[in-house]
Amino acid sequence: MSGRLERGGLIDRSKPLGFSFDSRRHQGYHGDTLASALLANGVRLVGRSFKYHRPRGFLSAGPEEPNGLFEIGEGAHREPNTRGTVQELYDGLVASSQNRWPSLRFDVLSFNDWLAPFLSAGFYYKTFMWPASFWEKVYEPFIRRAAGLGALSGEPDPDAYDHGYGFCDILVVGAGPAGLMAALAAGRAGARVIVADEDFLPGGRLNGEALEVDGRPGHEWAGEVAAELASMPNVRVMKRTAVFGAYDSGDWGLYERLTDHLGQKPEGIARGRLWHVNARRTIIACGSIERPIAFAGNDVPGVMMAGAVRTYLNRFAVAPGKRAVVFTNNEDGWRTARDLLDAGQEVAAVVDTRKGDRVPAGMEAVAGETRVAFGVRITGVLGRKSVRGVEILDGDGHSSVFAADLLAVSGGWNPTVHLTSHKGAKPVWREDIAAFVASKDRPGDQIIAGTANGAFSTAQALGEGLSAAEQALSDLGRKAPRLRVPKAENTATAIEAFWHVGEARGRAFIDFQNDVTAKDVKLAHAEGYRAVEHLKRYTTLGMATDQGKTANVTGLAVMAELTGRTIAETGTTVFRPPTTPVPIGAFAGRAHGRHQQPTRLTASHDWATERGAVFVEAGNWLRAQWFAQPGETDWRQSCDREAAAVRRSVGVCDVSTLGKIDIQGPDAATLLDRVYTNTFSTLAVGKARYGLMLREDGMMFDDGTASRLGETHFLMTTTTANAVGVMRHLEHATQVIWPDLDVQMISATEQWAQFAIAGPKSREVVARLVDEDVSNEAFPYMGVAEVTVCGVAGRLFRLSFSGELGFEVAVPARHGDALIRAIMEVGAQFEITPYGTEALNVLRIEKGHVTGAELNGQTTAADLGFARMVSAKKDCIGKVMAGREGLVDEDRPRLAGFVAADGQARLWAGSHFIEEDAPADLAHSIGHMTSVCYSPHLGRYIGLGLVRGGAARAGDTVRMVHPLKGIDIAVEIAHPVFLDPQGERLRG
Amino acid sequence: MAKIPELAARSHLAGVSMPQSEGAALREVSGRAMLSLACHAGNASRVARAFKTETGVALPKAGKTAWHEGMLILWSGLNQWFVQMDKANAAGAFAQLAPALNGRAAVTDQSDAFVMLELAGPLARETLARLCPIDLHPAVFKPGDTARTLAGHLAVQLALVGGGETGPVFQVLAARSSARDLVHDFEIAIASAGYG
Structure with missing residues (x-):
């Protein structure tokens, strides 16, 4: 370990750690950073720069490090752009250098460095202007390969x-x-x-x-x-x-x-x-953070911040070089010379830009042991992959060269x-x-x-x-404890600002990570960029992963020099969080993958899983989409079977996901009258009614039923997707619009497991589940009752979405799993069939019921054939705005049914309707298809859609045009209710 | 007609293993009923008096809970409370309360709307600090305190219901349908609580 000192340092020499860098094995100690361990092993070349692929070594010993970036770890765990000065050493650490090919020492793209005169600020903006089509296909891929930092593994982040x-x-x-x-x-x-x-x-x-x-x-x-x-x-x-x-x-x-x-x-x-x-x-x-000085060759490995040199010496017992020159504009640089000498290292010279030949107090010994020069600057660095010497220029214009392998620089502290x-x-x-x-x-x-x-x-x-x-x-109103300030050194830095060696030949780097030089700043100025924010964006100064921690102040100081303004006048760019790189995964936390949003499961979920259900997300819910039976290879087979079973005998579907809001209070009926277009105050206790809700702007918002459980007690249902929105709407209505209403509301969605049992045999199934009489006389269509369901207090609703005789049975959710199994058991003799949302969709299209596809935020009640449901006798939210000229236009597309003119062709949702003799373009669109399905009951495709003239045009033929699929066929407009328009089945 | 046997109850967390460590353990509390009680306008003091008369315990103030003979009452909003009791006693207790509250408060069964969890152990606060954006320091969130807040992305109501040498005991009420996600969040939080 060529750089490790014999003793000292805050490292644990009893705990040696093995690690590798670019496949070479090295050793360090517990307490080392990767940077200190590499320097201890004599490794100074650690990376290639972003644009010019210049050889780089460590500049700092802290989180501000611009040069010493590594890929740490292997496989999916590989983390690029990791600062070696922050990364703690551990046994088995695997580090690789970045932005070089084929190797760090022989990097092919380092020819960019020789092209540097052409790669100055704004190069890309000026050069890759045309042809425009080349940008994405040729220029950008090339630039991305040439310029860059570390590479991601390309695999999902395996860490939590x-x-x-x-x-x-x-x-x-x-x-x-x-x-x-x-x-x-x-x-x-x-x-x-x-x-x-x-x-x-x-x-x-x-x-x-x-x-x-x-x-x-x-x-x-x-x-x-x-x-x-x-x-x-x-x-x-x-x-x-x-x-x-x-x-x-x-x-x-x-x-x-x-x-x-x-x-x-x-x-x-x-x-x-x-x-x-x-x-x-x-x-x-x-x-x-200590700041560099811009001079030619200030990025050669071996040029290091003076404070960083002290950190490596004192904290890590590492000498980053054998023979040092110190370059400083303040007292602080002298400390580095002193610490180097104290550690037995050689110091060739202390080069101080300040004039006056004043050796700082306490540094007399340093002056005695090494050459000291004042009013002097460094004009060049010898060496490319490592510092070999330093060229200095004194006040009289004389140049000289010092042999050195370490140049410690202090430009002051930011x-x-x-x-x-x-x-x-x-x-x-x-x-x-x-x-x-x-x-x-x-x-x-x-x-x-x-x-x-x-x-x-x-x-x-x-x-x-x-x-x-x-x-x-x-x-904070607390008493401070008695504490004495410990004794410590108290010397002023006595800085005389010095930013940039003007005499420099060659490139003087300001932003090491983004390869921005003093010349780039000059060029930006020459091309008219005056504001620091423009300087930053044009040169990219401060825009790398280190956010210019070592670069920003020097950059704007050089800008100030050029513009003749003070630094105060020039000002800084805006600082934004994060000040230090934070993994994106940390912001996501646990909320990724399946947990990106919560998943809501119904009480019958485990049962449905056992039955082979395929689930679909609806809101945050997982709903059974269909139940694949053995032998069924296509969803349509399952869907057709399920829909047909409901029409033929009986089916069951979990409808717990619909929103349920318990509304109580003397003004409950008044509230419902105001939020629904139709009247609820006249609804009898023990009855349900279908209701429409409008948005404030008059468009359809939601639909559902509300049941009157008592004189002052209603249960409102909403669509699954809008449950939260409707609750928010009601809260807004009662808290903001009508705070005088005496109404209490609470969500009951989670409280109940609710199953729709539909089909000609549904009554026979329900009769076997509940104690009460469910005959048509005792419990007619739209009836609601509190009942006993297999010994449990529940609720029964006589509702139908499918158009068949239908019931909805609700029990407290903890009994939901048992209830679905009980329904299947008592329904077995009728071949009861569980059905999912696909079959539900078929059943409702056959019956002409609208859902989210029709309530798309652009339709009014009248558009969907509900004009008569907007009560003329009372006001409600959205009623006034629904009367706007454009919304009552007779020519608006309105709901109708559709069948292929040839009786067989497949229909496509999203298709546009075009009159038979009109060109097939958007200007001639007279509406669009909103929902389609294959109806096993009718043996053909049917659709619902919005077309100018609506169902009043039943019997007319228009074209259904789907340019993306190249479809242009004749369809016949029909009444939207394909099945049982008189509603005899559901009232039976 | 032949009736099938009474419907069994099944927790939404049935079969889900509850995370635990030396620092904190999560468990589901079962067999409890919970009613929501919300006062009709201008009835708050009448409801408070009636409730005290019938149960012997006062409705707690904002952010507080009250505990009395197996009944735990959590403040849940302006003039609203959750009243918890053993399922077995619930029907009786409610029958006793109903006449006194009739016309004065909306009562809604919420027993099945929530899962009731308890998080206990010396690192229970640290665990919750992974999930909940509220200050749970012992000097701030004291025994008998309750708060509606978030755990991860799920809405929860927290209450500090007990404590002692083995550490604090928090009740966590969360929506039933997403309870498995919440348990998953606790799994990570408990594993991570003692670390770092």
Whole structure:
């Protein structure tokens, strides 16, 4: 392990871990990230860039990493674009590099790099303009193959994702010095606290620095505080948890990684958990991100952020190079030189862009051991797959070259302000620290602390953490505990902003992940793009998976230079959640596949399954569509048999899915009169009536029956699909339109299992089930009664949807399974046949009953032949609007029946009707076919449809045209009721 | 005519195995009846008095439950309650209540509209926190509290009906037809509750 130091680091050397990268075996330790382990093994080239396929190494040591992206895992579990700086090492980890072919070292498409002069900003927009037909077939596939990141496995995501809801007084975002201090104070005050940190080791920068807190190593202090927090019942410490979004009313989105760090994934445990946390106050202490400087060759593997170099040294005991040059515009870079020297590494030079030859306080020893240059910049990097040397230019115009394999860069630090601006507050520029900080216009529940607030020293961060907690506790009316701010370093960064080496020859990268250079920004400016939002979209700066965490501020600073505006005037682009990649599966949580929506099952479901039912979704319900019998190979065979059985003898169908609403109260009848077009207040107790409901705009909304169970007690039924909508409609009517009505409603859909028993023999079956007299005299058509069904209190309705003598028997749902079996038992002598929704559809078309196909939201009551059901004597919802000119037009298509003129041809729903002599185009359409079926009773296809003139044209011939199927045949208009128009069967 | 035997009762969850771990266990409560009681306009105080007189227990306030001699009453909305009792006593109890409530409140049998589940164990709150978007912290959701909320994508009514050394006991009322989906959700939530 060439890069691993002899001692130190927050790794467990007693736990070595084997892993592979591009099929080569390596070893690391527990506590390593994939990045630190690869660097420890001397692996510096880890990926190819997005557009130019440039060789890349790690730039950072944290979640902001733009370069070091990997595919982790194998098969369906393969996860692309995983940041090596976040991925914890585990035994057996399999990592692959991305965007290269055939291999990382010899990547064919790296010729793109030599084409770079042609691949500048806007290249695709300018080049692939025409022919337009080439875009989808030629250009896009080519570009997609050439430019890209990792590849998905192409298989369904095999992992499960979990959701969680959290509530707290104080949410602390980040467990660095500020966050830990804040959480400690809030926790000791007894507040409910959630501390979330993206890292697996609390401590933030304290883990990466050789700094002391209260005279001890900073990471020890952090470890102790984290342990105390974990022991508090009122505090939840969430490791590996990113707070990715700020939402309304103190709501936050969090993503907790549960198993990505484990080689052996525990059985039944979700990969990650999406948290919805509501916090009364939130302390944002999520730190800051060090920013690169744009200079030629700043992306060669071996160029690394100075703070990242310290993290690798101190936290992981890894030296990312053997001989370093430090390039800085602030005091912070010097710390890297010092830590490198302390770790026994060689430092060739510290190159400081600031003038004045002032060695920072405490860095005298560094100046004694290495070359120091002020007012100097780096103009080039030697090497392609790895840094070999650094070319510098001093103030007098002299160039020189240092041999080095590591270039540590510090362009200053950007406070991580994203969360503070998710709700619209734009960050504000602070000239003194050359950085954006959170706006004071941010939501009042957000308190910022530490380097996230531009307080860059450890002492400041600890102090701000404590005062943030004090403020939050005071806001919540709690007393803050007495706590002392621990002693720590307190040096100012003394930054002199320096963004871009203007003298650079060659490309100076700003956005490493999307391959955006300073030249691209210049080109965008030259082509007239002034607004940062335009700059972003034209150059794609900040639009990669890292969302430009290391790039955005530098990009707009270069833009500001070019436009002659200040950075404050230039402003930032809009930050949106998520701040860090979150698997889409986590948002779906459990709601995917079969569980994407709840499934509702009837009480007879298990019985129907035993009978070989094929189910269809209706709303969220599963309804039996048909019951395939042995030997039946086609649904039509089953459907025809079932429909014929109902006409011949008797059939049974589960109708529990229809909506049932229990309506009670002195004004129940009044409510029904107002929501139905027809009158219900005149309905006798013990009777049911068919009713129509309109929408407010006058269109048909729903239909069903309502039964009067008592003077002030009704049971309304709705269609299956509209049950929820009708309930909502009634709630709106009683809560908003007529709050004075004294009506109580509750859904009874789930309470009852209800079966339609229909056919000439249905009475004989029902008579064997219920105690009461069900003769026509005692229980006539549209009768309703409370009855005893095989010893159980139930309800009986004399209703018919099929046009046959029919009953509906209802019992409490727990008895539904027993009832269907009892019905089958007593019906056996009549060859009772269970029928599904397909046969139901045939029966209702034969009888001319409308369903959702006709109640399609565009039809009025008159269109469907129900004009006489709209009572003239009273008002109802939708009645006035139904009288609009266009809705009473005599020429509107109206309901009619249809049969093929030749008596045999198949009919197709969705076909248009065209007059015999008219051209077959949409302009001449006079209606369309809504429902068709093969009628086993009539031995031919029949249809229902809407045609100009409606059933009044019965006997006329029109054409049924279906251009998609090439069908154009003559059909005869008929009365929509094909069977028993006098209704003798159902009244029998 | 020959009658067939009395219809047997069968739970919608018959044959469905109930998830459990050391942290939390789900079980179905059977043999209970439940009525919905909703006051007619202007009758709330009369209903409250009549109910107290007939049963000896006051109707609970918003968000609360009351427990009395095997009868559990859950507030279920403005001037609405769910009244639960053993199925065996239900007819008698209702017959006693009916005259007092007649014309004052709508009474609807909801015994079969819901499945009645109990979630118990030291990690019961943590389990529910996987599914329900409400604050179930002991200081916030206390014994005797009830709430109508969601569990995953299903509407439920929760009540904290018991507790002790073995952890809290929640009653979960959910629509019967989708109860198997709810059990599936609990399966994942219980497995995941102690983790992370």
